[in-house]
Amino acid sequence: MCQAEEEYSDELGSAHVPSVSKKCVKCKEATAAVVIRAGDVYCRACFKEYYIHKFRATLGKNRVIFPGEKVLLAVSGGPSSCSMLHQVQEGLSQSVHKKLRFLPGIVYIDEGGAVGRSVEERLRTMAELQAVFKATGFQFYIVPLEEVLDLPGSVVVSALAPPERANSTYKAEVDHFMHSNCSTRSAPQDQDHEALPEVQESATQMLQQLMLSAKTLTARQNLLNTLRQHLLVHMARTRGYSKLMLGDSRTRLAVKLLTSLSLGRGAQLAQDTGFSDSRYGDIISVRPMRDHSAKEVFYYNHLFHVTFLFIPSLDTKQMTDKASVQRLTESFVTKLQEEFPSTVSTIYRTSEKLQTAGRCSSTGDQCERCLLCLCTLDTAVDDASAFQATLISEQLSQTAWPRVDRSKVAKHQGKPESTSFTAQYCSAKAGAQDCGGCCSFAKEPEPMDLRSLLCYSCQLTIRDMSSIEHLPPYILSEAQRRHRRCEMREEISEFLLDSGKDD
Amino acid sequence: MPVLCNSCAEKRAVLKRPKTGHSLCKECFFWAFEEEVHQTIVAAKLFKPGESVGIAASGGKDSTVLAHVMKLLNERYKYGLELTLLSVDEGITGYRDDSLETVKRNQQQYELPLKIVSYEELYGWTMDAIVKQVGLKNNCTFCGVFRRQALDRGAIMLKVDKICTGHNADDVAETVLMNVLRGDIARLRRCTAISTASEGDGVVPRCKPLKYAYEKEIVLYAYFKKLDYFSTECIYSPNAYRGYARTFLKDLESVRPSSIMDIIHSGENLSVKEGVRMPVQGTCSRCGYISSQPLCKSCVLLEGLNRGLPKLGIGKHHRFHEKILSQQPFTEKEEKKLKSVEF
Numbered sequence: 054m055c056q057a058e059e060e061y062s063d064e065l066g067s068a069h070v071p072s073v074s075k076k077c078v079k080c081k082e083a084t085a086a087v088v089i090r091a092g093d094v095y096c097r098a099c100f101k102e103y104y105i106h107k108f109r110a111t112l113g114k115n116r117v118i119f120p121g122e123k124v125l126l127a128v129s130g131g132p133s134s135c136s137m138l139h140q141v142q143e144g145l146s147q148s149v150h151k152k153l154r155f156l157p158g159i160v161y162i163d164e165g166g167a168v169g170r171s172v173e174e175r176l177r178t179m180a181e182l183q184a185v186f187k188a189t190g191f192q193f194y195i196v197p198l199e200e201v202l203d204l205p206g207s208v209v210v211s212a213l214a215p216p217e218r219a220n221s222t223y224k225a226e227v228d229h230f231m232h233s234n235c236s237t238r239s240a241p242q243d244q245d246h247e248a249l250p251e252v253q254e255s256a257t258q259m260l261q262q263l264m265l266s267a268k269t270l271t272a273r274q275n276l277l278n279t280l281r282q283h284l285l286v287h288m289a290r291t292r293g294y295s296k297l298m299l300g301d302s303r304t305r306l307a308v309k310l311l312t313s314l315s316l317g318r319g320a321q322l323a324q325d326t327g328f329s330d331s332r333y334g335d336i337i338s339v340r341p342m343r344d345h346s347a348k349e350v351f352y353y354n355h356l357f358h359v360t361f362l363f364i365p366s367l368d369t370k371q372m373t374d375k376a377s378v379q380r381l382t383e384s385f386v387t388k389l390q391e392e393f394p395s396t397v398s399t400i401y402r403t404s405e406k407l408q409t410a411g412r413c414s415s416t417g418d419q420c421e422r423c424l425l426c427l428c429t430l431d432t433a434v435d436d437a438s439a440f441q442a443t444l445i446s447e448q449l450s451q452t453a454w455p456r457v458d459r460s461k462v463a464k465h466q467g468k469p470e471s472t473s474f475t476a477q478y479c480s481a482k483a484g485a486q487d488c489g490g491c492c493s494f495a496k497e498p499e500p501m502d503l504r505s506l507l508c509y510s511c512q513l514t515i516r517d518m519s520s521i522e523h524l525p526p527y528i529l530s531e532a533q534r535r536h537r538r539c540e541m542r543e544e545i546s547e548f549l550l551d552s553g554k555d556d
Numbered sequence: 557m558p559v560l561c562n563s564c565a566e567k568r569a570v571l572k573r574p575k576t577g578h579s580l581c582k583e584c585f586f587w588a589f590e591e592e593v594h595q596t597i598v599a600a601k602l603f604k605p606g607e608s609v610g611i612a613a614s615g616g617k618d619s620t621v622l623a624h625v626m627k628l629l630n631e632r633y634k635y636g637l638e639l640t641l642l643s644v645d646e647g648i649t650g651y652r653d654d655s656l657e658t659v660k661r662n663q664q665q666y667e668l669p670l671k672i673v674s675y676e677e678l679y680g681w682t683m684d685a686i687v688k689q690v691g692l693k694n695n696c697t698f699c700g701v702f703r704r705q706a707l708d709r710g711a712i713m714l715k716v717d718k719i720c721t722g723h724n725a726d727d728v729a730e731t732v733l734m735n736v737l738r739g740d741i742a743r744l745r746r747c748t749a750i751s752t753a754s755e756g757d758g759v760v761p762r763c764k765p766l767k768y769a770y771e772k773e774i775v776l777y778a779y780f781k782k783l784d785y786f787s788t789e790c791i792y793s794p795n796a797y798r799g800y801a802r803t804f805l806k807d808l809e810s811v812r813p814s815s816i817m818d819i820i821h822s823g824e825n826l827s828v829k830e831g832v833r834m835p836v837q838g839t840c841s842r843c844g845y846i847s848s849q850p851l852c853k854s855c856v857l858l859e860g861l862n863r864g865l866p867k868l869g870i871g872k873h874h875r876f877h878e879k880i881l882s883q884q885p886f887t888e889k890e891e892k893k894l895k896s897v898e899f
Contacts, residue, residue, distance in 0.1 A: 271812055314736060315808055315815055319822025375811050385804045389737070399739040406741045408829040431825050437600035437750060439821040442768035443575075443814070445595050449588040450578035451562055509821055513814065 079103070087352045091394065097356055104353050107344045108140045112153075116223045117329050117339055118296055120154035120230030125294035126191075127285050128161050130182050134300030135361035136350050137342050141298075142189055154230055155296070159186050159193035160288050163250075166199050166257040167264050167277055168367055178364060179249045185360050194288060195249060199256035201284045206531040208283045211427050212290075212334035263523040264367075270377035272517035274367050275316070279425050279511075280525070289336045297338040301326075304347035304386075306340070307400040312382040317510040320431035326404040332427045346397060423508035424532055431509050440509060506535055563588070570780075574772035574813060582780050589777050593765055594629050600750045602763045603718065605636035610716040610760075612707055613641040613662065613670075615655035618722030620662060620785035621774050622766055626720065627666050640714055641666075644706045645674035646699055647682025648791060655786040662784065673710035675702055679854075681861055687792055690866040695792050697870060698861075701853045705845060711760040723764040726771040726805060729819040733801040742834045748823035758845050770816060841881060850877040865894035 083096030128134045144153035165175035186193040267273040310326045324330045330338040374384040390396045558568040561581035569579035613619040663670040735744035751763035808815035840852035860868030
């Protein structure tokens, strides 16, 4: 296992240090201001053009955002999303034919409650960002993460996608838009968000309890990402936005790809790291900063005075790289990038070649989607798979082999009872129902088993939680609803002609 | 207070399973480990009754455990397989000659026939001679490419239907990571497959019965079974870049022990976009072995060695293939580039 087919050091290129008075490689006139890659130096003006072009090209190439569409920018206050906000502002101030044609809004989710920041710190951050947002003139929303506790169950249900607008109609719509009205900036709004949102202490406590019920930082970070994502989608839905714009930079996405891969999210990689993500059906997330490296973002922000904040996150105070899978991956990629400058772009290019596994078409079938990440379940796999192998290992480590009749095992050919977890759960439940009144313990509220409703990776997250009782009510009630549907289907299964999958 | 075995709840547990975290006694661990390999073999339908199977044996822990478990399961579950040990002698003094002694002992302990094929007889070059010409930098490329073909050639000499290799879960997960880091989408897609389909003449189907076995558990199994294996790293330094992936994987495992299986699960569920260009499998116009290029990698490497231009097969030099085939001479400039760097 030590063969290497290629030589890697070749890709390093010769990293010669440019002299101070070097000219820009683009215009060959102005003095260079930034070194993007070894040897590639740009002057200020050319760098700005290059940076803006990449942003617009990413949007233009993908043709996902239609003219006049309402787009919600998710701004975390960090360098990349603030740079994205700046790009949108820039794009709207352009002359008519170059102008971006969508209606932007901004949402900031204050995660201070989950991270353990004080009320004062949180208010200070919110006030700073409020000033930035006000200056844009866009509609903006500042929302504390605590609001996730009151979301409706519909958040974790993938809505039916609106009739797909064909790529071919894109051009016609643009033309139409250009002729009818070219004003994208909505009428001056009366922002009723002058006052910063107040958070009840009890809500913060509940949120903290939830975070603490995750025993590992890996699970806690996953949980936080999930909750944030749910709240973002909810905000977009209730405020009439159809697109969500996320500020993930290329570096961020490379880390995310490797993290997702390490967390068992292979089937979901395309959605986790691709340009657009349609797992929620009606709300499409897009990542227009995916061509910008973290380094470029920092240069741009520095040269063009883009305000951004340093906001502590869950792993900020962790001293060790081994605090979580996410943290470990980030430091791995960062260190490798220093030695092999093509690391990030190579990983990132992989994400462009992947697609969402097409096991079940997106028919809006709820039972087949993960309760937490809303991706298609990847747990109904062959017997010969890592997932089944893990189940077998767990089973074998807990059952005494002398008691197992060896010949029976042999005859059984080692297959677990059922290949699908969902089916396992349902039959177990149905078994309990069968004995009806005779066994009363079956009616006692047993701790809910979420596993059958989750994808492989989200099962790992839940496994790392001491209890699920602190999960927000919308998740638990949706879980109950799905379990009930599952039981019902089990009961009527013999009368269903098809596989009976329409929900 | 001694911890009781999670499985039988009678005996004292002697180990904590790296894979699941359960505490087990020796017997229950053996049973679980063997049973898991058996279930992998059955679920993936790796063998058919009556087949002859070559076990790629290096004398290291993985292949020693593989040979032991294959023999044991073949008897316990009556697979009806005819097993043979197949070893490759790369010609590395102080490493392979010693490990081959282990294989020879294994042969007697397990009463299995053994076939050894050597680089010297197949290619006319030992690794020692190659390293003398190439240096320590890219020698792993030669060794890896030659071994792949050597195993096939050995298997054909033995007339076996299949080869099984000792690749474990850590190896597979590491390869997934490597292929992501190198952006090799074609390999990424196929590297988690448990067996290769029969790809044509000269290629014997391969499988990895230990695909879901953790490296740490293989060591535990060998340790408690007191298996005789050889545990020295190759004297020609291991590939540095793969070392990064390996360290990362070990770190991941320490953060979350299921990471190894999680990465394999990821690899098994990846879906590559249609329209992404993949290399097309063809055959080498010189030796007839499978190749995506006019010449297979080992022919190019061999050509480089024989011409004294060792860098010919390192990196992508597809444009040279035509020249080699039509026996045109290289220009002076090209020759200079392909010579090994003098230190």
